[in-house]
Amino acid sequence: MRLGLDIGGTKIDAVALGDDAAVLARVRVATGFGPDAVVRNALSAALQAAEAAEVSVAALTSVGIGIPGIVDATAGVVRHAVNLGLGELALGPILSEHLGVPVRVENDVNAASLGAFHLLxxxxxxxxxxxxxxxxxxxxxxxxxxxxxxxxxxxxxxxxxxxxxxxxxxxxxxxxxxxxxxxxxxxxxxxxxxxxxxxxxxxxxxxxxxxxxxxxxxxxxxxxxxxxxxxxxxxxxxxxxxxxxxxxxxxxxxxxxxxxxxxxxxxxxxxxxxxxxxxxVPPGQPVAAIGAALAGVAESEAIGA
Ligand SMILES: [Zn+2]
The missing domain is CATH 3.30.420.40 (ATPase, nucleotide binding domain)
Incomplete structure (x- = not known):
């Protein structure tokens, strides 16, 4: 199972995806403003989504994040996410250390692109x-x-x-x-x-x-x-x-x-x-969160390769 988090200007939309990419659980958490709040709330969203899907965080394959701003997907760093109050944040490494699973960070539109490609x-x-x-x-x-x-x-x-x-x-x-x-x-x-x-x-x-x-x-x-x-x-x-x-x-x-x-x-x-x-895009679907989860899979596969 993998998690996907779409971190938006007001809320974090988190989903747990099963192996067949079906949404098993979905939770929403307020995003907050500034690096400390965004990290804290992203962690909370990940833990709540895992709990809602009845899986331990340690058992997750990967976590994928979609976030606005300029994203260095290789380093897991987001820059210039002005609406979130982030100048530069090593979000991937920080979340990965807390959760103990691979975390992939992707630009939010790119994450939604993957989600749309999959859903359609x-x-x-x-x-x-x-x-x-x-x-x-x-x-x-x-x-x-x-x-x-x-x-x-x-x-x-x-x-x-x-x-x-x-x-x-x-x-x-x-x-x-x-x-x-x-x-x-x-x-x-x-x-x-x-x-x-x-x-x-x-x-x-x-x-x-x-x-x-x-x-x-x-x-x-x-x-x-x-x-x-x-x-x-x-x-x-x-x-x-x-x-x-x-x-x-x-x-x-x-x-x-x-x-x-x-x-x-x-x-x-x-x-x-x-x-x-x-x-x-299909209406009513957490497109970006699903895409973020799929982006996370791609990363964990790359690590294992
Ligand atoms: Zn312009």
């Missing part, structure tokens, strides 16, 4: 397009994450696509994230809704012009992201996940319609059959 039963190549507060992608090829030379593969949220757009936190103008990032949409929309992007979609359906403009901007940004991912990596499948993907078919149908529209003006784009390559 995919083969070959896949890009996971995470539409959350920000926009980022992960690549999986034949079941393995492709991180790039320095771990920045898939940081497509910071590809500028609108020269007349807004200045992004990264310093550039009109980044993809300023159009399709849930955080940007929420700020532009305003209000206090718990699910602001969903509120925008509902208001757009009701005919609110400002909501229609924001929704179409988001959809156009998501379609642009799909086009970028296929044109750069020619992945067979693009899976849309992240909080914004919970809007479901209402989002997917519009993204596919937008891709169809692009293809009408270009035989070349049409030949790529983009709409048929886009899917949504």
């Amino acid at each position: 039963g995919l083969a070959g190549s896949m890009a996971y397009l995470n539409l959350g507060t920000g926009v980022a992608a992960g690549f999986v090829n034949d079941g393995s994450v492709w991180r790039g030379a320095r771990g920045t593969a898939g940081e497509i949220g910071h590809i500028p696509i609108d020269p007349a757009g807004e200045r992004c936190a990264c310093g550039q103008i009109g980044c993809l994230e300023t159009l399709a990032g849930g955080g940007w949409v929420a700020r532009k929309w305003g209000g206090e809704a718990e699910l602001p992007v969903l509120e925008v979609f509902d208001a757009a359906d009701a005919g609110d012009e400002r909501a229609v403009a924001l929704r179409d901007e988001l959809v156009g940004g998501a379609a642009a992201a799909v086009r970028i991912l296929v044109l750069t990596a020619d992945v067979e499948t693009v899976v849309i996940g992240g909080g914004v993907s919970n809007i479901g078919a209402r989002l997917l149908d519009r993204v596919c319609a937008s891709l169809d529209e692009l293809a009408r003006g270009s035989q070349f784009l049409g030949s790529l059959e983009l709409p048929s390559r886009v899917r949504l």
